[in-house]
Amino acid sequence: MLDLWAFGRYDLQLGEDEFWGLTLREFNALSERHKDNQDWLNYRAALICAVMANMWRDSKTKPYTPDDFMPTKKVKHQTPEQMLVTVKILNAAFGGNI
Secondary structure (H helix, E strand, O other): OHHHHHHHHHHOOOOHHHHHOOOHHHHHHHHHHHHHHHHHHHHHHHHHHHHHHHHOOOOOOOOOOHHHHOOOOOOOOOOHHHHHHHHHHHHHHOOOOO
16 A cells, blocks of 8 residues: 555655545556656657667668667466466465365
8 A cells, every 4th residue: 555655646746635535546547647658758768769779770770669679568477377376375375275
């Protein structure tokens, strides 16, 4: 919960009352908008990098695009078997029986 509060106060620059007055749906909408804005800012910087790299690239090399300079997040996808192991571990940690 503290991470949500810090994100709301620092990144979204919400006042204390504004933050606590939001519904989860409103908070999610603001979070998505913030993410879109950060993606746009990163794209603008990546566009400059692509233009500069293309100015000095070898003519035999394919042109760079802004996507070549965008930060990427590696998403790990779990297999169903890995998910089942995780659920069993959590179940045991919380005292459940299989």
